[in-house]
Amino acid sequence: MSLSTIWVHAEAQEGKVLTVTLELVSKARELAGNVEAFYAGDDADAIAGTLGAHGVTKLYTTGGLDGKLPGPALAAALAAQIEGGNAPDMIMFGTTYDGRDVAGRLSVKLDRPVLTNCTDIGVDGDTVTVTEPIFGGTTIVDTAFRCDPPHIGLFRPKSFEPSESGGGAAEVVPIEVPDLGATGAAKLVNRHIEERQGPKLDEADIVVAGGRGLGESGKFEMIEELAKLLKAAPGASRAIVDAGWVPYAYQVGQTGKVVKPTVYIAAGISGATQHLVGMKGSKNIIAINKDEEAPIFGVADLGIVGDVHKVLPALLEELRKRVG
Amino acid sequence: MRAMHVVVCVKQIPDPATPGELDPTTKTLKREGKLILDESDAYGVEMALQLVDAAGGGEVTLVSMAPNSEVSGLRTALAMGAAKAILVSDDSLAGADALTTAKVLAAAIKRAEPDLVMAATESTDGYTGTVPEQIAELLGLPSVTFASHVEVRDGTLSVRRQTEAGYDEVECPLPALVSVTAGVVEPRYPSFKGIMAAKSKPVEELTVADLGLDAGQLDPRQEIVEVAPAEERKAGEIIHDEGDAHLKVVEYLEKLKVL
Known part of the structure; x- marks a missing residue:
């Protein structure tokens, strides 16, 4: 048996979907009949095509966050969807700066554990199990979620192979960010991009x-x-x-x-x-x-x-x- | 100028130099030996001490959760200059996951009413990296994670937050939580005077019940179902350089057709 719906945290840089997002989406397609993604950014339309080609049917987006950090904003927006009845069985994040923030905040909002450093995921009946290497990768541990869905997992980049499904562009669905109170008080003032020459570290041969x-x-x-x-x-x-x-x-x-x-x-x-x-x-x-x-x-x-x-x-x- | 009260979350961990072990029955990490201050936390302690200095007043309080009333790691951080510590030690917390740990630490932090909560980005032994953000959410605080530079100006935090491409400048009013990366500051070594003073600094020890937490809220909702050794990577050819080892490297790269 497989899951009905999996949500994947979509991340992009300058309109280009991060590889880790495509890895997670590709794996999610094997496990669930329906894969949807969620995204904080004002360019959801620009990434809907790539995500759709990898099997995403719907792309929920908060739009630009106007300087707010994604952690509290995206977590609150997702929690509101879930409380309103639009809930997946599993929510997958890449182990990235923002992924950890959103997953941490969301786990508190939903009062669900978040399993981290996962390198694999399997489904057996209603049981979702994730794999995590510990002790520097010398020991492999499988952990099963023992609570009601949605389950939350953070996955290490390069755990899965990205593959295309040939789907059309994902449908972009705006979602609202509720009032964040004090948790939304941190503001992005400026971005610094460090110039690097040659191939990217995590993509180099x-x-x-x-x-x-x-x-x-x-x-x-x-x-x-x-x-x-x-x-x-x-x-x-x-x-x-x-x-x-x-x-x-x-x-x-x-x-x-x-x-x-x-x-x-x-x-x-x-x-x-x-x-x-x-x-x-x-x-x-x-x-x-x-x-x-x-x-x-x-x-x-x-x-x-x-x-x-x-x-x-x-x-x-x-x-x-x-x-x- | 106003006084700064900073709480630093610190973890006391088994010495990373000795290999970790899982308890065969509970399948949780064995933490029964002597524990030491997680090196990652020394950065948060140092940063907190410097912010208190810069504010011209205030103090640093440590908050930790550890089995068996363990305090040796806390003493190290007290010797660096922290004023006091709160230790939550309770048998019921053995094998606690990240969310449970965050609930316990958040309840302990609340008692200290800090202007700022600091933590490392992740611990060296468990490295879930989610506890700081979970604490912030539980306390209803804004947060800036992965900080590589932290300043406070007129009651506002100014932080450099690491990103995939470089860093973001983030501003945030207090109270707030910040998680710092290793390298944000150079931690001081405790002085002899500091080590002596640390012995008499107050450590308040609390149980889950003292914190007013309901044990049912802390039950694990995940279960380790299998533990197996990873497939080992075999060591290959080892040669001693006799002045021509670089040619071996070239030969190897040629064989792989990357040259």
């Missing part, structure tokens, strides 16, 4: 990441040059993001981005659990580290026990010759 073993922030230039030569995205461990060497947007790990490239090169990264969670789904892993005992070697297909300050310059020189 090759990722070159650096860690504390580089020794000092200036040495991250080696990672950036290597990334450029390989047409890869540069990434970083949490340690050097915390140390301020590179912006947060570079971070690969439990906090930060989950990446699954064809090749992941970890240079001077010891492989803390928090980092491994974000990269061990990579198809091929190359690790360069001084410490033979570093956990990163436990997941590496090619492990180089050596000094990054010797191996990287030699590698760069060789690649410059070949790539130019």
Whole structure:
């Protein structure tokens, strides 16, 4: 038996639907007869086509939020729909900044648990079960919801393959944001977009990441040059993001981005659990580290026990010759 | 200038250096050994101390939920400079999920009547990342999550909130809740004087009943049905660099046809 309706949190940047949204929609289609999405933004019409092509029938939208944050606004709008009788069986969110905010607020409004870090979902009769890797991905836990629907789950990006269903554009349905009282008092004043060159970290075919073993922030230039030569995205461990060497947007790990490239090169990264969670789904892993005992070697297909300050310059020189 | 009262939610967790374990019967995380202050929370404590300093008055109160009256992690944060702590410790809370934890913490925070509630973005052991926002909703507060920079000007918060593409500048009146990312500030190391002073700072210990919460509200509504080891990724070839390891890398990349 399958579910009747699943709602998916739709997110977009500059009119382009986020990949994680399409992943969730595609999975939802397998589990439910009807997939609908909800969205906070003034450009619902622009994304209705893509969402429809992936199987979304209706796109509920609050419209632009006029500076209000999506967490309280979208949660209140959804709760009002559900209380009014328009309720799905399951509500799926991507593990994103806004996804976590909306899911957290909504779980309180509906007084339902929210299950997090999910990488899979299954339905057996009326029981919905989600899968979550714990302890740095060494153990897999299945958890069943034991309450009335709608259930709420936050899913990690890259858990599912996006696929098109060939559907027409989703019907755009405006929904109202009720009065938020004090919870709506936070106001967006300005947006800053950090410029990055080359492919996006979570979409790149090759990722070159650096860690504390580089020794000092200036040495991250080696990672950036290597990334450029390989047409890869540069990434970083949490340690050097915390140390301020590179912006947060570079971070690969439990906090930060989950990446699954064809090749992941970890240079001077010891492989803390928090980092491994974000990269061990990579198809091929190359690790360069001084410490033979570093956990990163436990997941590496090619492990180089050596000094990054010797191996990287030699590698760069060789690649410059070949790539130019 | 007005005094700032800040509550910081802190979690006391098993040392992340030792591998975690699930209780085979209850299938919840074993938390019986010595617990330490979650490193992620040191950032919130430091940020709170700096905001109180900048306001020229006020104090930092810690709120924590932990089994067995555990206080060692709280003492670390008190040694950094927090004034006092509220600890909720109750056997009935073993294995509590994020929403239950948020209900308990929210009830404890309410007693302190803070201007500002701070929390880490997520804990190092459970990392659900939903508790701060759930607390804000339970307390009817506005919130700004994933803060990488926090200032208070004339009673208004000015926060940089991380986004997919960069960051947003967000303004928010007090009272409010903020969750901070690691790296928002550099946490201080407790001084010897701080460590000594922490030993006599007040820690109020409460049960679920003390908080006036109905145990029925806190029942778990989810059940772990299966625990299995993940498929292990096999380690591959390990070589020691003898000056030519970079050629091995090139060879490997060529084999994968990415060069």
